[in-house]
Amino acid sequence: MTPDLDCLDLTRRFGDHTAVDHVNFSVAPGTFFSILGPSGCGKTTIMRMIAGFLEPSSGDIRIRGASVLDTPPNKRPVNMVFQHLALFPMMSIAENIGYGLRRRGMAKAEIARKVDEALERIGLPGIGNRKVTELSGGQKQRVAIARCMVLEPDVLLLDEPLGALDLKLREHMKVELKALQAAFDTTFVYITHDQSEALVMSDQIAVMNNGRFEQVGTGQDLYYRPETPFVAGFIGEANRWRGRVERTEGDELRLRTESGLEMRGAAHGRALQAGDRVEVFVRPESIRIAGDAAALAGFDNVLEGAVSNILFNGAASRALVTDDAGEEIEVTLPQSGEFSDLKRGDRVHVGWSGAQGNAFAVTA
């Protein structure tokens, strides 16, 4: 099956700065594809190139197999939901949704029918005569998507459309966007800096940094099997230590951190040898906390220390544990109640299995 969208060696330079650096990816039909990265990583540049507002310095963009480089933005079979939605404030909701159809020269009755159908589909029937300013943030969001979807684009581009919403609504819209994508059965390319948005909604996620794709995969791939230190640090939370490999036993590693802490880690297939400088990532949620060492017998990394701080955040509450060497470790607190009376200064034991210690060679 031809991918809906293909980017081949896509590059864009602004003066000396390379915003997008030889990026390759393809998106299969009906996929929810996200590009996730910190601000300034080049993700918006990619999107603007696909939409046609920017020309690539080199490389090719293909939609359903055909290059669109010579097609102006108003003729490309892609549509875009803008960051601040960019609904036309001078038009009613129905006029907004019908805008693209009018531009195609469709008959009035046909447009009215399609607009009603689209409003029905986004669950807002009968609001066609309202003004843009009369809608709530979530409703505007849906109208912006409907405005694109009536045109039946091959690919829908979404540029951080949830950024302007408040937290509760954003959580709700994540689920809704995913449902809309399934309902319209269209390929979505979604840009965000918010990993939770990407993880919850996407079939495929590309993590982008400094103009390059670090890793492309499902949310589970990125979370459990990060391939680069950037991905390991960017997706989810992680304790991060720098150190040196002392010994390798197959995939298992013996490491010593710069502060002298000894631990086990795993290379997960990466070529690491004794003496290599490495960076180790351990997720706070894969570390177990216990009152006595016996409960942690199954783990090959066990430490004792004192609670130096408690970061209460509901279900995601953490404790900072300082071990006797002075190393600080972030540990997720289980919400089963046994640690509800934990306080600063308490002596605790923490442990994690060596396989959870994801080690990467330090290149610089």
Next chain:
Amino acid sequence: MSSANRIGFVLLLTPLVLWLGLLIIIPHIDMFLVSIRERVGRGVYETSAAQYLTFINEPLYIWTFVRTAVMSVLATALTLLIAFPVSYYIAKMARGRLQQVLFMLCLIPFYVSELVRTFGWMILLRETGLVSNLLQWAGLADQPVEMLYNDAAIMIGLVYTSMLFMVVPLVTTLESLDDSVVEAGYDLGGNGLSVLREIVIPHAMPGIVAGCIVVFMLSLGNYLTPTMLGGKDSLWFTEMIYNQFIVRFNWELGAAFGFMLLLLSSLIVWGVLKLTGRTLQETLG
């Protein structure tokens, strides 16, 4: 309202009330009273519509009146046509320093008095002027060309004088147009013309209406430009008012003329607002 608040309110309002009362309302009432009286003998006046009848029954007055209105509307339309692309460039395409410089360039001519600016045009356009000499030198004319004292010269002067008053409101409204709204217009299949018609112009409408009203009023009430560039036969209505008051000492007729002009400008502004479906309140912010 507490008494301290009330004192503040009164103090802030006083200059406005004085301004409106002394300079606008009282003179206008007086002018109206002058316009509806007729001199029947030495120092004896009677209330009558004679002045207005004179105006209606004299074709030259009516002709000048209509001509002034049409020329002002034309000058407003021309100013809008020229100022819109300029404003769009300043507001949407120029960036950073260039934007400020271009805006300053529009403003700088207004550092000089209108009289001097109009003289500038006379230097360019008169028979022995720059343009005439240039045409002769280039061989396009074999004798001096007089370009002053015609309607085109008046129009040039009016448009030139009004430009800034159109550019400022247009730049302000166009700047508030989000770039992504324009991009969305293209993204959804619009071309340059339809984006201009359906998105840019509707958005700029408050600025267009405000600019047009100001430019129209300025043109209609302009005395200097038509007189200097159009010569003594320019047939501009303000000139007639001036003549009645200063040359003929016929204050009664002059006042009636003044009131006709006020009526005309109010009518046209009202018409434009009705036509564009706006209220004066919206337009003035």
